[in-house]
Amino acid sequence: MFIYFCSFVLSVSKWIHLNWGDEGLITLFSKVWRLLKPDGVFILEPQPWKSYISCRQVSEVASTNYKNLTIFPQQFQEILLDKIGFRKIENLSSSLTGSKTGFNRPILALWK
Template sequence: GNYRNYYGYRIDRNVGEDPRLEIFKKEWFAGKDCLDIGCNQGLVTIGLAMKFVCRSILGVDIDKGLIETANWNLRRISRTGNVAPESAKVHNSSDSTTQSCREEVVSEMPNGNISKHEQPDLFEIVSFRSENFVQSTHRYTEQYDTIMCLSVTKWIHLNWGDDGIITLFVKIWSLLRPGGIFIMEPQPWTSYRKNRLVSEVAKENFNDICIYPEKFREILLDKVRAISAASAMFFSSFLQQSCCKPCSGACR
């Protein structure tokens, strides 16, 4: 997603750690060079660096304001060791014993407070850059072991149509090292309908789309021939089942 608090809108704000981090495997990130396309405010990017100690991870987003927030989050989290959004706080209680227990639980969470000697130097690992990944002429000289594209494909599709999706996949293929991992969380077609009127461009592209989200796997594995089945991770079902507030209509 490419607007502020996008993940907070879709995920329970009282959850300290983004639930997707729970299903990501250490071997996908530990000691790896990683790219997070559409990083938003950078909390997932930073959370991955802290939890799995990537060799490097670059977050890119089209929105300069979100990148500024991501860099602010990087400074805050480097100082406090707490990757949880500021809204995810322990509720006050008049029972001091209960309060103490709650604080202890939070400190033991994977992305709760981490002591300085355990915390990696995030400034050595994490960086952010504002750019339009689809249309950018920036020449990436580096390649990556793991590339993520979480809840971004819908916005690329609505703004740049089928050509934008194909360009996205081809660029990812060109940047992925042999044997690398591509993790994609595509939004379902039903969410496209909810956002097709955000602009005239989106409305026009929506009407012209021929490559539906359920075809992305086929495009990647058969048409682009970019990624082996063992290396392509799709989380569309996880998106719908685990990251949305049930019965709230919050999934975009």
Template structure:
């Protein structure tokens, strides 16, 4: 069941898995792998914003596995941000530090070593709402997590210019919470937060997904808002994004949910 903000605890997402793969934190997210295939090195050395980062799985993989220059993960649920900090601490603790003649080696130390000897980098133990988000460690990887409603936030820590903004399995909840006006505001903020030529990545949640969201065992408190919605993901989103200067760059239906990449003019 979804929380009041629409989050699912321990959520992996149907589009993140190929049949038979385990939803483990060390298995590369199929959406990120697909995106790198569609646009080679789309994340490499880029500043990335992961909106609705949940427990931090995608954000951490962007930094550790896809070599993003920096990653900011934002989620409205502080409990999920705490989980994200713990995952960041775990993955940071498994890295072999760089030496004068070698680079960092990701997942070098086994998880059993971390469990036996403890974290090399402890979780922050607090949720950041301040202009200076927490980061573990402060140098590499440059990953930070912030708990906030990004649509209405004016936090300078999450309003810088990004090369890539990801909205994976989250726009539906933003739409249900903030209505059509809030959706337009969200798209406008995404466009203004992107550097010229930057990418906005959408995992499309179809209208039937909205209908399932308001069921009694999911998030029935959104029923009234649902009735007010006029814009629909399959018919309205691309036009709304074009109005904000974002054009379709590429799209794929290789996974259960369509992935669309928009690019800022």
């Protein structure tokens, strides 16, 4: 029997990104990768860019960081594979149907 370690980041990557900028997001991804055991799985639910727009004014820090972001959610997969070092990615929600409105977001599984 194999037991793999797993890390979940659901509905928070946007808040890390808005509060700590691109550097904070890359730090999160790097720390998760370092903490996972070989063959460990990182489950990520990135929020779409349009949700950033509606949340950018929750604080002065978020508003300032929003203006300076150069990494966008559609780039996360490429960054996680090519820069962070995850070896495989699968969109777990691509085969789901009947999602509730507002929660039709990708849920990604990434293997170390």
